[in-house]
Amino acid sequence: MTGYEEGLEFLPAMNTKKVEKSGPKKYIVIASVVLGALLLSLMVGLLVWHFNVRKANQIQRLYTGTMTITNLEFVDAYERSNSSEFISLASKVIDTLQAEYKGIPRIAPYYVQSEVTAFSEGSVVAYYISEFRIPRDEEAQVDSIITQHTNVRKKKTRRPDSLDVASIIAFPADPKIARAQRNGTCYHDMHAVEGKILTFTSPGFPNYPYDPSTHCQWVLRADHNQVIKLTFVTFSLHENCKNDFVTVHDSLSSLETKLLVEKCGTYPPNQNITVMSSKNVLLVTFVGVKGNFPGFKAQMMQLPKQSCGGTIIGDGGNFSSPNFPNLYPPMIDCTWTFKVSQGNYVKVRFNIFLLEETNSLTGCKKDYVEVNGERYCGEKLTFVVTSSSQEITVRFHSDDSYVSRGFSAEYLSYAPSDPCPDKFTCKSGRCIANSLQCDGWTDCADGSDELGCTCKSEQFQCKNGRCKPKFWVCDGANDCGDNSDELICACANGEFKCNSGTCIPEAKKCNGKDDCGDGSDEVNCENGQIVTCTVNTYKCTDGKCISKRNPECDGVNDCQDRSDESNCDCGTRPYKQSRIVGGQNAEVGEWPWQVSLHVIGSGHTCGASVISNVWLVCASHCFQDEPNFRYSDPKNWIAYLGLHNQNSPGSLTRKHDIDRIITHENYNPDTFDFDIALLKLKLPVEFNNVIRPICLPDASHIFLAGQTAWVTGWGALKEGGAGATILQKAEVRIINDTVCNSLMPNQLTSRMMCAGFITGGIDACQGDSGGPLSSLENNNLMFLAGVVSWGDGCARRNKPGIYTRVTKLRQWIKDKTGGV
Structure with a gap:
């Protein structure tokens, strides 16, 4: 229609359905709305899952590594993380790492960032930490991909960022160490100064x-071509x-392949931990979770790199791994060639051999000594390697991780016809004194000195032909190796042997009844059931007795x-013990309950043991008065606790006056029965790393015959000789009561026990009196088995040492001390 006027309005139609525009049906609109809502919900759900659930299923994983850059030279500015040179190069390294990881499709989605922590020489080595967010179930797979991909040596390739990279190495990082590396509040850079010790x-x-x-x-860090000595x-x-x-770490990155040592615990001053680097850098990390310990003091200095090996001409001498007896350096190769006189052969004897961080089962692929084409590693007793000529070559190799103490050795010249003049030759080539052959002890590492022997009258003939001291028979220990020394005294099959020697049916053992009559059938039961109290059962504070043997602590x-x-806060030795022991000198802090009792003006006179912060245990015979001197007067005594060297008290040694001396009222100076005494200090002692109490055994505690124990003291080194300056220790064995009585007839009481060796040679002596006989018992705690009392001379054959049996006098100690 045309020609209508502007402003003309149309009146509404009466039937609107006929004139409105055609559109979707109503149900279609509703369906569209519902579908849209579902799609929106699905999208929201996916986003929530992606940002929350999926993220929650991921873990942070850190990798520490190195990148070797060959087209740059190291400059001093790279040591300072705030220098422009450091920042610029770090940025390029990070770009290179990002390109590296993004180029591996399997791990690219998980890469987050990298951080450069340091640079060092060679030409330039960058140290970094890379962070990934990895699904929990893919952690091991990603670890493998990153480690295998990065640790493959690469050809030098020019990167877009102008870096020629020879290698990229990465390993999963210990989160605790990585945290320390990223903790700016306790992160330190130190550079050694020539001729100075930095602390x-x-x-x-x-x-x-x-x-x-x-x-x-x-x-x-140290200067170029120098190494670091860290102590x-x-x-x-x-x-x-x-x-x-x-x-x-022998690196500035905490790579597991560069870990030299990981240490905890406490070490005495004479066992300083000393580490040498292979190059001019080391990384020290300290993590303290528990706290409440003193910590450490360390010193560093730089030294020229040590050389080792060479050709040595002569008929004998000593040599050792570099830095012995401290830890040898990593990545070192030493080759010695020894030449002896014409017509003689040469042998090498390794007296100490500790390459203990390696696994000898793998064929000595890490650290090893190689002689005559054969490799040796691990921890070994003294052994000898011989040549069939006048020359022998010894090679020592260490890899780039885990170092140990190494070895001490000597080379010797010998005549082929008589390798051990006037001595016995072990099959291994070692020479020992003829008197050591067939003495019941294995002196050759291969046992060849005890083969084919004719036993002496005081020895027992084992079924395997070996000879053992008769007093080892029936002591509960398999000394022969085939148990023949124990089988002859055993009860019949199906029977149990009581402590009294009586045999009872095995079924009656641990049945809750005292079938032996002495309770011994009810004191070694695993279930620790409540039983009738006997002299051999342990009594709890509530008065109930249990069947378990030695349950305390x-x-x-x-x-x-x-x-x-x-x-049970007793019997521990805070200092870690060295495995390198020369002679019988004790280590500092090895026996922290050992006391040296000095008579004022006369020096060391007796030993004693710390049992609490105010009480010491000693022997009564140390305090018997003489016409011209009152040993029973506490004013005449001084107690030195934590002492090691009589001539040089340590910083932790404590000097204490004695307040009271209590000798046993039944002590008999003629028989040494009841030979025990208690000393009360005037002031309590504060325990430290070299002063600790020893555990006191319960009256029911059983120290089995045949088990080892340790006697310690500053007594005479030989009968009638002078006392020792350094605290001495000797390992002895507890001797069966029956055998002990046969060796010392009519001289022993139930308050005494024997320990030592029937062959003699090892024993307590004058000046050791009152000191401890320490036995390693439950839960690796030391218990006071005995007190050094008396003996027939010192270390005489068939004359073992006699000790006061502490278990028999345990109640007396409790009564006099008020419960200790």
């Missing part, structure tokens, strides 16, 4: 313990390396009132 310590040392959750790191002069951390530890609550585990 650093754990936080708070020496004034107060380090805090829990301490994470620190020290980057140590921990004081070291005292928590004994569990899962909590607190120090690691030293074994880490298991056997008593219902838990009294068997209530007084």
